[in-house]
Amino acid sequence: MHKFKAIIWDYNGTLLNDIEIGIESINLMLSKRNLPLLTSESYREVFTFPVKDYYERVGFDFQKEDWDLTAHEFIANYTKRLPHSDIFPEARILLDLFKKQGKKQFILSAMEMNMLKDSTQELNIQQFFNEVSGINDIYASSKIENGKNLFLKHKLKAEDVCLFGDTTHDYEVAQSLGCHCYLIASGHQSIEKLKATGCPNIIESLNDIITE
Template sequence: MEMMMNTTIIWDFNGTLLDDTLFCVDSMNKVLNKRGLPSITLQKYREIFGFPVKGYYEKAGFDLNLFSFHELSGEFIKLYYEGVYTKTKLHESAREVLSYFHAQGIKQVILSAMEHEGLVALTKFFNIYDYFESVWGIDDHHASGKIQIAKNHMDEIKSQNLFYIGDTDHDEEVARFLHARLIFHCNGSQSIDRLAVFNDAILADNLKQVQDIIGKVSNGPVPQKN
């Protein structure tokens, strides 16, 4: 497969490359149950998860007039980091796909709403850090969103062929801001029904499909800002 010249791939991390969705559900349920609130299912999680995550916490069942969002999110993050290295894994074929693009000379970066140092540590732990030219995370653990990160690095991600790979509706916002072709990995943080409403996005069931799609997509028009 002949890869396109001057191509950059921007990857989301959690849910897109890292298969951590079920672990996130389990961790959130511990925070809920500690306060006498009912658990959520994986299906429910995929229906309500989004950015900024404060809204997701409310939909999960927390009354933020009674509970401190910073306390809740801090407790979740503590549980997450206690288990993420042993209870999650990369999505199937993730390392193979990243290695393939790297061998083709394709520039790859990660743009994530995860705290930067934790993000870098995980990419190194899973032996994928060297596939990326840059790894960009946020400055705190509250996952407010990725638009500002994109703004901060606009000059570094200009490319004739720019692809954005994500798993949430927020990724559609970021891809549109960057004028990037969007591919959704539909085995992550949100249900396919929520992702399928975006007509400009391409849906992929797995990362091997993402690889095939990028190889086939022509230099057509990209989404424009509203």
């Protein structure tokens, strides 16, 4: 990690351990519709970006119901549970270590911006970041454009940057930005899905970074 001058963190599933509250939130909706519930294993196999595709994979029919209302229903469930989630302990160690090493740190998230700001403030981690970047809606779509804006605003060079994420979309973002990438298999997608990207750096957890 010493060669990197900047770290871009994904938030959900990479810094924030919100997997269980995400599963609880979607299972409430599935139960209401008499659809099969998800386990931790099945969730990690079907979760994807854009999240509308994930909803369709688990049985939602947007010919019969409104995607916008469905997304708001999930956010309502998720927001109630968000205070019960926390940062991965090893993430706190790395945030502090990278700060001491003088690295710039950023969050690049598909979480809605106001919710992201509130969450980082509640968890008292905002002081680690040069910028926190979320999206302007609740639909968890692509982060690529916001990533490009971070590069331009902070004059980042791709060879100096490493992105940490937990999904195939994080690897797509890293490839679009031309930067290095580590995918962590303790988040929202299975290690098999992460390996299928061809990413050369796939680790079980952030503990593997600490011990490098």
